[in-house]
Amino acid sequence: MTKTHTVLGLESSCDDTAAAIVRHSGHGPEILSSVVWGQNELHADFGGVVPEIAARAHAERLDICVERALQEAGLELTDVDAIAVTSGPGLIGGVLSGVMCAKGLSVGSGKPLVGVNHLAGHALTPRMTDSVAFPYLMLLVSGGHCQFLAVLGHNQFKRLGGTIDDAPGEAFDKTAKLLGLGYPGGPLVEQEARNGDPARFNLPRPLLDRPGQDMSFSGLKSALRRACDLIVAEKSGITKQDRADLCASFQMAVADTLAEKTRRACHVFQEMTKAQSPVLTVAGGVAANTVIRERLQQVADEAGFAYLAPPLQFCTDNAAMIAWAGLEKLRDGGVDDLSLSARPRWPLDQTAAPMLGSGKKGAKA
Numbered sequence: 001m002t003k004t005h006t007v008l009g010l011e012s013s014c015d016d017t018a019a020a021i022v023r024h025s026g027h028g029p030e031i032l033s034s035v036v037w038g039q040n041e042l043h044a045d046f047g048g049v050v051p052e053i054a055a056r057a058h059a060e061r062l063d064i065c066v067e068r069a070l071q072e073a074g075l076e077l078t079d080v081d082a083i084a085v086t087s088g089p090g091l092i093g094g095v096l097s098g099v100m101c102a103k104g105l106s107v108g109s110g111k112p113l114v115g116v117n118h119l120a121g122h123a124l125t126p127r128m129t130d131s132v133a134f135p136y137l138m139l140l141v142s143g144g145h146c147q148f149l150a151v152l153g154h155n156q157f158k159r160l161g162g163t164i165d166d167a168p169g170e171a172f173d174k175t176a177k178l179l180g181l182g183y184p185g186g187p188l189v190e191q192e193a194r195n196g197d198p199a200r201f202n203l204p205r206p207l208l209d210r211p212g213q214d215m216s217f218s219g220l221k222s223a224l225r226r227a228c229d230l231i232v233a234e235k236s237g238i239t240k241q242d243r244a245d246l247c248a249s250f251q252m253a254v255a256d257t258l259a260e261k262t263r264r265a266c267h268v269f270q271e272m273t274k275a276q277s278p279v280l281t282v283a284g285g286v287a288a289n290t291v292i293r294e295r296l297q298q299v300a301d302e303a304g305f306a307y308l309a310p311p312l313q314f315c316t317d318n319a320a321m322i323a324w325a326g327l328e329k330l331r332d333g334g335v336d337d338l339s340l341s342a343r344p345r346w347p348l349d350q351t352a353a354p355m356l357g358s359g360k361k362g363a364k365a
């Protein structure tokens with residue numbers, strides 16, 4: 001008989017305050033509740049996350065989210081087996097808020113504390129939603145992250161490449177800001193792009209001319225700004241059609257880059273694992289983009305991989321993935337004590353060389 005575990009998870013590493021309860025029993029994984037309190041309205045005027053504002057909101061909202069998660073699951077704190085919390089990587093103020101809250105809950109209830117790597121949460125999500133077996137390939141593509149991971153075990157990850165500068169979500173957000181579209185930019189750029197011509201602007205596909213799976217998106221962002229400046233210089237402003245064409249061309253450049261690098265990552269993964277039924281999975285907000293999703297599906301089909309995109313609410317930041325990653329760690333005997341510290345940087349694959357530019361933005365991993 002499989003032992004039943006029930007874990008409360010907390011997430012506060014970026015701009016979503018979240019709490020959730022996940023159980024694993026003989027019936028497999030079950031998400032009993034998942035509460036996410038987003039902060040978009042707090043950061044919208046700034047066109048990006050302001051760390052101090054985020055940390056304060058997390059500190060104010062975490063316990064409310066925990067209460068709601070327990071209530072929705074119909075449980076008391078005494079019913080859970082452990083308290084899992086994102087202890088990095090992320091914005092330090094937010095991570096600290098979560099870790100302090102989890103320590104308080106742990107001391108108060110006598111339940112063990114389990115520190116979880118936020119990226120492990122994303123990477124292990126397909127096991128929670130679809131019981132995918134190890135090993136599998138994951139493309140994690142969000143506002144703060146972009147990397148290929150061979151997921152070999154709950155605590156065993158091999159990075160097969162990643163961005164050397166910005167994450168694609170960040171580039172989508174900056175594009176939206178430049179074009180006056182609002183925040184978060186990804187969905188708004190995607191919407192504009194529907195009426196645009198993706199071939200009008202010849203934007204770069206960075207690093208495609210070089211071998212390997214590393215990516216770069218900051219040059220693309222600058223190229224978009226130059227294309228926009230040129231139109232403004234010519235016509236003293238941009239029309240609605242210009243904006244749609246810029247969005248479509250930008251989105252296509254990101255999709256082309258991700259598709260080609262994913263094709264290579266599938267190849268490397270297959271060489272490395274010789275998996276019988278290889279699976280490509282995705283996580284992160286950018287994986288919500290329809291054009292990008294379709295391209296990745298196509299790449300997977302061509303490479304002979306099954307393609308799995310978990311439900312969107314578990315692709316973006318949430319606490320169910322933290323509870324699940326904590327549960328996998330707990331089952332393996334992994335618990336932490338009150339010396340657990342918040343780690344703003346915490347690469348999943350400790351053996352991989354640090355990415356270029358990884359010191360500049362803080363939350364890179």
Ligand code: KG4
Pocket residue numbers: 014141142143144145168169170172173184185186187190283284285286287288289290315316317
């Ligand atoms: O995973 P996520 O919710 O948070 C983290 O960054 O960890 O991802 C948010 C990012 C934002 O940058 C947002 O603009 C982007 O995902 N995003 C999209 C789309 N929806 C969200 N990017 C492109 N197309 C979309 N439809």
Ligand code: ZN
Pocket residue numbers: 118122142316317
């Ligand atoms: Zn995330």
